[in-house]
Amino acid sequence: MDLKEIMATNLRRIRHDKKLTQEELADRAGLSMRYIGAIERGAVSASVTVLGQIADALGVEPGELLQRSG
Template sequence: MDIRDIFAINLKKFRRAAGLSQEELAHRADIDRTYVSLLERRNYSATIDVVAKLAEALGIEPDLLLKLPPKGSK
């Protein structure tokens, strides 16, 4: 599993746990909704600035988006 996979899994997990749609998360992070979708589908890699914006919008520390999830998580 590469870092893009890890980020995508964690982003989707934390977004859903917060009860946010991709659109609402994008609005809170001041990025485009389609970009959130592309990140979750592993089509794009996020810059460190985008990781920070998304973490802030989710109310979590940025490192949580980059940590290897437990086996079996998706």
């Protein structure tokens, strides 16, 4: 699994754990809902800046979004 897929999986899991919709997360992060969806599908790679915005919006450390499970 590459980092893009790992981030997609972790982002979706953390967002669901925090009971946020893609729209709510996008709002908090200052991003579009379509972009959040594309990141969650692994269709696009997020820049380091965007990774930071998403982590801040979720209240987690950026590394948590890139952590391999297992």
